[in-house]
Amino acid sequence: MKLKTNGDARASLLIPEVRRFGRFLLSEMKPKGEMLTPFNIFAALVLSVAAVLLTIRFTQGLESTTNLSQDFPWGIWIGFDVITGVAFAGGAYVVTFMVYILRLEKYHPIVRMTVLNGFLAYVFYAGALLFDLGRPWKVVNPIIGNSFGVSSVMFLVAWHFMLYMIAEFIEFSPAIAEWLGWKRIRKVLGGLTLGAVIFGITLSTLHQSGLGALFLMAKNKIHPLWYSEFIPILFFVSSIFAGLSMVIFEGSISQRVFRNQVDPKHHASHDDIVLGLAKVCAGTMYVYFFLKVLVFVHGQHWTHIYTPYGWWFLVEIVGFVLIPVRLFTQAVRFRTLSLIRLAAALTLIGIVLNRLNVSIIAYKWYALDRYIPSWMELEITLAVIVAEIVVLRWIVNRMPILREPPEWAQERPDVIRRTRFLVKEGATEHGR
Amino acid sequence: MNRRNFVKSLGGLGTAALIPDKALAEDPAKPKEFVGILVDTTRCIGCRSCEIACAEAHGFPDPDSDPNVFERERSPSTTQWSVVNRYETRKGEVYAKKQCMHCNQPACAAACLTKAMLKTEEGPVIWREDKCMGCRFCMISCPFDVPKFEYESPVPKIQKCNLCWDRLKEGKEPACVEACPAEAIKFGSRRDLIEMGRAQIAKEPDTYIHQIYGENEAGGGSYLYLSGVPFGQLGFRTDLDNIPYPELSKDYLYAVPVILTLWPAFLLALSNATKKDDERRPYETQNER
Numbered sequence: 001m002k003l004k005t006n007g008d009a010r011a012s013l014l015i016p017e018v019r020r021f022g023r024f025l026l027s028e029m030k031p032k033g034e035m036l037t038p039f040n041i042f043a044a045l046v047l048s049v050a051a052v053l054l055t056i057r058f059t060q061g062l063e064s065t066t067n068l069s070q071d072f073p074w075g076i077w078i079g080f081d082v083i084t085g086v087a088f089a090g091g092a093y094v095v096t097f098m099v100y101i102l103r104l105e106k107y108h109p110i111v112r113m114t115v116l117n118g119f120l121a122y123v124f125y126a127g128a129l130l131f132d133l134g135r136p137w138k139v140v141n142p143i144i145g146n147s148f149g150v151s152s153v154m155f156l157v158a159w160h161f162m163l164y165m166i167a168e169f170i171e172f173s174p175a176i177a178e179w180l181g182w183k184r185i186r187k188v189l190g191g192l193t194l195g196a197v198i199f200g201i202t203l204s205t206l207h208q209s210g211l212g213a214l215f216l217m218a219k220n221k222i223h224p225l226w227y228s229e230f231i232p233i234l235f236f237v238s239s240i241f242a243g244l245s246m247v248i249f250e251g252s253i254s255q256r257v258f259r260n261q262v263d264p265k266h267h268a269s270h271d272d273i274v275l276g277l278a279k280v281c282a283g284t285m286y287v288y289f290f291l292k293v294l295v296f297v298h299g300q301h302w303t304h305i306y307t308p309y310g311w312w313f314l315v316e317i318v319g320f321v322l323i324p325v326r327l328f329t330q331a332v333r334f335r336t337l338s339l340i341r342l343a344a345a346l347t348l349i350g351i352v353l354n355r356l357n358v359s360i361i362a363y364k365w366y367a368l369d370r371y372i373p374s375w376m377e378l379e380i381t382l383a384v385i386v387a388e389i390v391v392l393r394w395i396v397n398r399m400p401i402l403r404e405p406p407e408w409a410q411e412r413p414d415v416i417r418r419t420r421f422l423v424k425e426g427a428t429e430h431g432r
Numbered sequence: 433m434n435r436r437n438f439v440k441s442l443g444g445l446g447t448a449a450l451i452p453d454k455a456l457a458e459d460p461a462k463p464k465e466f467v468g469i470l471v472d473t474t475r476c477i478g479c480r481s482c483e484i485a486c487a488e489a490h491g492f493p494d495p496d497s498d499p500n501v502f503e504r505e506r507s508p509s510t511t512q513w514s515v516v517n518r519y520e521t522r523k524g525e526v527y528a529k530k531q532c533m534h535c536n537q538p539a540c541a542a543a544c545l546t547k548a549m550l551k552t553e554e555g556p557v558i559w560r561e562d563k564c565m566g567c568r569f570c571m572i573s574c575p576f577d578v579p580k581f582e583y584e585s586p587v588p589k590i591q592k593c594n595l596c597w598d599r600l601k602e603g604k605e606p607a608c609v610e611a612c613p614a615e616a617i618k619f620g621s622r623r624d625l626i627e628m629g630r631a632q633i634a635k636e637p638d639t640y641i642h643q644i645y646g647e648n649e650a651g652g653g654s655y656l657y658l659s660g661v662p663f664g665q666l667g668f669r670t671d672l673d674n675i676p677y678p679e680l681s682k683d684y685l686y687a688v689p690v691i692l693t694l695w696p697a698f699l700l701a702l703s704n705a706t707k708k709d710d711e712r713r714p715y716e717t718q719n720e721r
């Protein structure tokens with residue numbers, strides 16, 4: 001009897017609480033700002049066309065929407081969406097490394113946005129992978145354990161995608177807790193961050209390189225200028241500056257688009273952050289360029305340089321690695337932000353080229369019938385990007401991503417450090 | 433050669449447990465031999481009986497009977513696991529049958545993350561519908577470009593020769609072998625077939641070039657070929673390495689557990705090293721004191 005009243009009491013407390021929460025969620029679900037903006041109309045159009053196309057794809061098979069063939073089993077859904085997209089999402093592990101492992105506090109203001117971007121990139125690109133899988137209803141097979149293909153690089157990549165998404169979600173989760181006002185949970189989640197970061201960096205190292213390792217067995221199919229046993233290392237190193245360039249690029253956009261969200265302090269520090277990132281980009285790009293040259297010399301590919309593929313190779317290496325790295329260096333020296341943005345954009349194009357070269361353009365370079373993506377493949381790729389942006393916008397407008405976290409969850413280690421220092425000093429003085 | 437290692441590693445992967453069917457083992461104590469097929473292209477008359485028998489045995493529509501099919505080089509397809517091609521060579525027209533090579537250490541099986549592609553203990557490389565998720569990584573990896581995917585189907589399958597795995601289990605020979613009127617295709621244990629091929633070359637050294645294709649290419653496989661002209665002229669890839677293709681990604685895969693254990697330890701140490709004196713507790717919780 002007593003128990004029951006107790007339960008009733010609790011329920012009577014709980015119900016309004018749940019109601020309040022429900023109302024909060026509902027109000028947050030509503031779009032903020034104007035509905036009929038050009039971007040929204042564009043997004044709605046792209047997404048609805050994609051929905052139709054995907055229905056066709058899943059009812060009629062891949063042939064109905066893609067230009068894939070027996071010679072080219074992987075098209076842009078893999079080569080661009082997954083392989084390039086994941087390289088672009090590399091910023092998350094690099095920035096968390098800088099902030100949580102090296103403790104470079106300067107970069108703290110961009111952690112959340114970067115992690116959120118990385119997380120969404122994985123969610124959407126993994127989603128795109130499902131469109132490409134011929135038999136997506138079997139996707140759980142390598143996970144549930146009745147058929148572990150442990151000798152497969154793909155197995156590794158699939159598992160790492162999944163685990164990394166979890167790690168990134170944990171890294172990001174404090175923002176959700178702050179949004180919902182869950183103080184106690186926020187505390188617990190915050191405590192998990194360092195572990196998730198370490199796990200996430202490890203996973204990233206492995207699957208960024210793993211995406212390159214996928215092509216190791218295609219030795220006789222990829223043009224010698226792009227095939228090398230060092231593809232995994234090249235993919236890994238390039239993911240560092242690919243990710244950071246994306247952070248720079250995306251940052252310069254979101255600083256404008258989400259102006260109302262960015263607090264002025266962050267605004268001021270943003271330039272400094274970008275300069276720092278540009279430095280890291282330049283450094284890793286030099287390493288990458290050096291590795292590329294080394295691989296080239298080691299492979300003795302001189303003769304290939306005087307062929308169309310050789311020129312194409314030079315376009316990638318000179319035009320989109322050497323030139324942007326020079327730009328980065330110049331820009332850092334003269335602190336020219338616009339030049340950094342240009343360099344970042346060129347770098348991103350270079351990464352697209354490189355990933356598409358390995359996975360599509362230099363793949364079966366001897367084949368007469370080339371693969372050229374159909375407009376439907378491009379449309380769906382666009383839809384994946386648009387969908388990501390829509391979700392990103394929804395989250396940024398609601399959770400403390402760009403703006404400061406609420407008072408109760410402030411992480412201000414610099415302030416704390418200073419006050420503790422003062423306290424310590426005070427103590428000694430007092431003792432004296 | 434690498435046989436023993438291979439069998440060992442297969443055992444290590446628990447494959448043995450997945451194949452309850454030991455129909456081909458005459459004597460369980462005797463180490464198992466891979467079965468194989470030896471194709472003598474100097475004997476093939478291009479009648480395509482093997483193509484027809486293959487289609488019949490696996491429930492595919494009859495292959496195109498038009499003799500013009502020889503006008504262009506065909507590869508195996510989703511409805512034809514095995515095709516016969518005609519090649520103009522300096523020794524006149526030569527016919528060669530193409531299908532999966534049933535590699536000793538198949539790239540396709542190493543690529544498959546669900547073990548849908550499986551190298552059986554007996555030798556045939558088979559594809560299992562209930563496992564495959566259709567990622568097509570096997571197609572990217574196979575050095576011979578054998579696996580084919582049903583792009584036109586919403587419930588697609590990977591199609592490739594399975595060396596008549598079902599017939600073998602019933603104790604029958606592969607359909608193509610049985611159908612060949614010219615005795616150009618022989619079935620047996622791979623080791624015996626290599627012996628046989630060598631003996632044949634030794635007996636008629638002027639008829640054959642002194643190479644058995646499939647003995648070492650991509651690490652060797654169950655399909656073995658004899659020829660009177662260099663294999664490049666018969667549309668075979670001659671630029672393949674003589675190593676099992678899974679070796680190509682092995683170094684990477686070996687590095688994985690090393691990184692997986694060392695990296696976190698290193699990161700943790702680094703994170704501790706960069707800790708300021710007054711940040712004894714993990715970063716995120718320190719401000720909640």
Ligand code: SF4
Nearest residue numbers: 532533535538540574
């Ligand atoms: S030829 Fe290709 S499909 Fe056949 S076993 Fe070798 S790798 Fe697999």
Ligand code: SF4
Nearest residue numbers: 544564565567568570
């Ligand atoms: S398509 Fe199927 S058989 Fe081929 S690698 Fe993927 S899961 Fe394995």
